[in-house]
Amino acid sequence: MTVAIFALLTPLLLKAQYTISGSVSEKNNQTFLPGATVILKSTGKGTKTSTQGKYLLKDVKAGTYILMVSYLGYETQQKTVDITGNQVIGFSLVNSAFLADEVIVMATRAAEKSATTYKNVSKSDIEANNFGQDLPFILNNTPGVVVTSEAGGGVGYTGIRIRGSDATRVNVTVNGIPLNDAESQGSFWVNMPDFASSVENIQIQRGVGTSTNGAGAFGGSLNIQTSAPGLMPYAEVNNTFGTFNTFKNTVKIGTGLIDNKFSFDGRLSRIQSDGFIDRGASLLKSFFVSGAYHGKTDLLRVNIFSGSERTYQSWNGIPEARLRGDIKGMNDYIARNELDEEDAANLLNSNSRKYNSFLYKDQNDNYWQDHYQLLYAKQLSNVFSLNAALHYTRGRGYYEEYKKNEEFSSYGLENPVINGAEVEVTNLVRRRWLDNDFYGVTYSLNYKPQSNLNFTLGGAYNQYRGEHYGQITWSQVSSTLNNSDRYYDGDGNKNDFNIFGKMTYNPAEKLSLFADLQYRRVTYEITGTDNDLRNLRINDELNFFNPKVGATYTVDHSNNIYASLSLANKEGNRDDYVNANLGTVPDPERLYDVEAGYRTQHSRFNAGINVYGMFYKDQLVVTGKLSDVGSPFRQNVPKSYRIGVEVDGSYTISKYFMVNANAAISRNKIKNFTEYLDNSDTDLQEEYEHKNTDISFSPGAVIFGELVYKPVKNFALALQSKYVGKQYLDNTQNESRKLNGYWVNGARLGYDFSFKGVKNMNIGLLANNILNKKYESNGYTYGYIYGGVTTRENFYFPQAGANFLLSLNVKF
Incomplete structure (x- = not known):
């Protein structure tokens, strides 16, 4: 009878699940280590x-396992x-033999209990999605993100929006050093080709987030x-081939x-692609070298990385009539624009879909950018640590254009006289240069006097x-200007x-409070x-105070809730200043962010x-006016807002299947907006008032799902699906001027294997659309x-339509 009962209970015993709990402390003084x-x-x-x-791990089946604990430093x-039953296992960690790079x-x-919303993208996630497309496309599957490519295939000029906000409102730092261009405030990933191959991890913060360096994050x-x-020493070779001769x-x-x-x-990279759009070709080159000294209490690192790009211009887009085959x-377009x-x-x-x-x-657009970083971190004592960095970025480049029937007067030149007659126009080739230096x-x-105060x-x-x-490098009709002369300068x-100060305080075991105060001055x-x-001759001086407060409550080991209130201020970009009415400057934007x-x-x-x-005050939005290279003019609007909900999660169904999903549902509105239309008949601008319209390029829904x-x-196979709701091209919410939802x-699939002499070989395939x-x-x-x-x-x-990228990565 006993044997029979045991036999009946054996399957149940084998299915029994247990818990593993314990504590993690510092070995020398037995201080507990949170996080x-x-x-x-x-x-x-x-x-x-x-x-x-x-810590506590639940639902552990009987068996033999390896339990691993890690902590920075x-x-x-x-x-x-x-x-075979519930276990209590403690760990006493010793200081690392060297200071880890994460301190930078x-x-x-x-952090895990910060009262803000964020997404960490690990090195393995980056590697799995890195097939040579620009960094925005590697981040495309994160919440609320929409990406685009001028050439259509993700190589060349690309863009990213987070919560509908464009690149000028997305603050980017590399090792804490600002990357955004100081004047345009955008980040141009085409200048940093294959940078993802030299990235350890990325944290995406949505909304205002924590205080950072550089342009304000909106x-x-x-x-x-x-x-x-x-x-250990290593060598790695990665080759990718794909559609459009990529x-x-x-x-x-x-x-x-x-x-x-x-x-x-060190890393050396080369990327080339013909692009999906006609003549939308790119040739991109880059390198990354880094040397470091790792001490037990200090870290000194030197990074030098550089990129060069030659990209055929495709920034004019496709007229609607050509796209629709009308x-x-x-x-009519040919007649209106007097095309030859x-x-x-x-x-x-x-x-219809490839016209350039x-x-x-x-x-072509041609640009070279060099980055130099000197990073230093020091653990001064058990309670003090220091980070510091010197940096210098050198950028220079131009875009070249062939222009037809240009007036000499538009270039400050006198009309040449040929055979006794003045010539007013000519075909010419011009270059517009940007030559800049950025350093600082x-x-x-950091001061941590006790475990609950930082x-x-x-x-x-x-x-x-x-x-x-x-x-002007060439003119069909010669002028008085030499090739090296500058017609504007x-x-x-x-x-x-x-300067910012941050404090995190845990007055009770389950409650964490934080305050973050930043002062920023811009001239x-x-x-x-x-x-x-x-x-x-434009001068502006701005002083901003950006406070943030929040709280996190830990319900138990698995659950926490948080809330925060933040204020952020931000200046306009160069075009906003240059295009403002004479003698005026754009008002700075202000944002109140509740999360x-x-x-x-x-x-x-x-x-x-x-x-x-x-909730914005004086947000800068597009008006409908454009510069001669297609850049939109912007104006301040008194009140506008974005409200929404974001969900992000993953579920391991079994050892074979896992699901990842996220969704961002939002409402994005301008309370009052004035549209301007140039009237050539009167040489004036007509004004049209709009109320409660959608903010342009702000989809109401962005949804992503993945089955692995x-x-x-x-071996892993991932099926991915993404939906982006309709977006309006301007702020009038007119159905005839929109991007349809899609x-x-x-x-994506990947297979890893190894053999003698090779640590790992990975074959990857990315099939898009x-x-x-x-x-x-x-x-x-x-x-x-x-x-x-009108x-x-x-x-x-x-x-691009259906396309693929196939990669072979070999690690030695």
């Missing part, structure tokens, strides 16, 4: 220690455990940490830790010096100082002549939900009145 990472290897189970250094520990970015990052921030050294070739080498103190790492509309025979034939005969208005063989210092001092004092001082000038000088001067030959959320983490399931309200299938070890599907969806991810519009008729011109940027 230590605890992982039960090969199960997908993991957690973080509480403020008292305690301490050596990782592993223990083999036999689980700690001052500007959100839509979000990207906090990037470059690669940490491998412990190639990526990358070589990486590293010494590992030499004598447990020194390391050297012959009458195209002929060559340009008219190009419009009429091109592929440029035909000149050297209609960043720092942070202070950080940080900041930066940066200077930007930029030259903007133009040259202007300067932009900007100084940016900020900006624009002088010389602009490209339309206007004389510029609240709930996070839960379990062995097989983790999720977060965040609700937010972003792992049938065997080292649903795009893709797949596998259902060949025809969609446009970006565009612009403008209007005018001529001959009593004309609206819409332009779109189609994205």
Whole structure:
């Protein structure tokens, strides 16, 4: 009978599940370590220690496992455990033999219990998605993100929006050093090709986030940490081939830790692509080298990285009539814009989704950018630590254009006289140059007098010096201008100082409070002549105070809730100043950001939900006016807002299947907006008032889902699907000027294996838009009145249909 009962109970006993709990402390003084990472290897189970250094893992089946604990600045520990019942296992960690690179970015990052919404993208996530496309496309699957590519395939000029906010409102730092261009305030990833291959991890903060360096974050921030050294010497070769003759070739080498103190790492990359759009070709080159000294209490690192790009211009987009195949509309467009025979034939005969208005063989954008970083971190004592960095960025480049029937007077030139007659126009080739220097210092001092109290004092001082000038390199009708002469010449000088103080305090085991106060001072001067030959003398001085407060309540080991209130201020970009009415400057933007959320983490399931309200005063929005290179003019609007909810989670269904998903649902409105239309008949501007309209390029829904299938070890297949709701091209919420919503599907697979002499070989395939969806991810519009008729011109940027990238990565 006993044997029979035991036999009946055996299946139940085998299915029994237990818990593993314990604490993690510092070995020398037995101080508990909050936030230590605890992982039960090969199960997908993991957690973080509480403020008292305690951890709990639930639902562990009987068996033998490896339990691993890691904590910044301490050596990782592993223990083999036999689980036949509930277990209590403690860890005492010892200080690492060297200071870890993560300390470089700690001052500007959100932590697990920070009262803000963020997404960490790990090195493995980056590697799995890195097939040579620009960094925005690697981040495309994160909440609330929309990406676009001028050439249609993700190589060349690309853009990213977070919560509908464009790149000028997304603060980007690399190792805490500002990356955004000081004047345009954008981040141009085409100047940093294959940079993802030298990135350790990225934290995306949505909304205002924590205090950081550089331009103010309104839509979000990207906090990037470059690669940490491998412990052992390595070499890596990565090659990618894909549609549109896309190639990526990358070589990486590293010494590992030499004598447990020194390391050297390097990367050399080349990317080329014909692009989906006609003549939308790119040739991109870059390198990254890094050397470091790793002491037990200090870290000294030197990074030098550089990129060069040659990209055929495709920034004019496709006229709506060409996109729709409307012959009458195209002929009307030809007549309105007085296209010559060559340009008219190009419009009429091109592929509807690949049309490029440029035909000149050297209609290229050319730019070179070099970055130098000197990073230092020091653990001064058990309670004090210091980070500091010196940096210098050198940028120079131009875009070349062939222009037809240009007036000499538009270039400040007298009309030449030929055979006794004045010639007023000519065909010519011009170059518009940007030559700039950006340099400064960043720092942070951390003070942690006790386990429940933490202070950080940080900041930066940066200077930007930029030259903007133009040259005529060829003219069909000769003029008095030499090739090297500058027909316009202007300067932009900007100084940016900020200092911030952060405090985190845990008055009780489950409650964490934080305060973050930042003062920022900006001085900006624009002088010389602009490209339309206007004389510029603009000066502005701005002082901003950006406070943030919040609280996090830990319900238990797996759940916490948080809320925060933040105020942010931000100056306009160069175009906002140059295009403002004479003698005026744009008002700075102000943002009140409210965030609240709930996070839960379990062995097989983790999720977060965040609700937010972003309320703007004097937000700068597009008006409908454009510059001669298609840049939109912007104006202040008194009141606007974004409110929404974001959900992000993953669920491990079984050892074979896992689901990742996120969604961002939002409402984005301008309360009152004035639209301007040029009236050529009166030489005045007509004004049209609009109320409660959608903010342009702000979809009401962005949804992503991924099903990951792992049938065997080292092989994974991911099916991905993303939906982006409709977006308006301007702020009038007019249905005739919009981007339709689109649903795009893709797949990614990877297989890892190894053999003698090779540490790892990975074969990867990225299949984009596998259902060949025809969609446009970006565009612009403008209007005018001529001959009593109102004309609206819409332009779109189609994205590629079904395409693929195949990679082979070999690590030695």
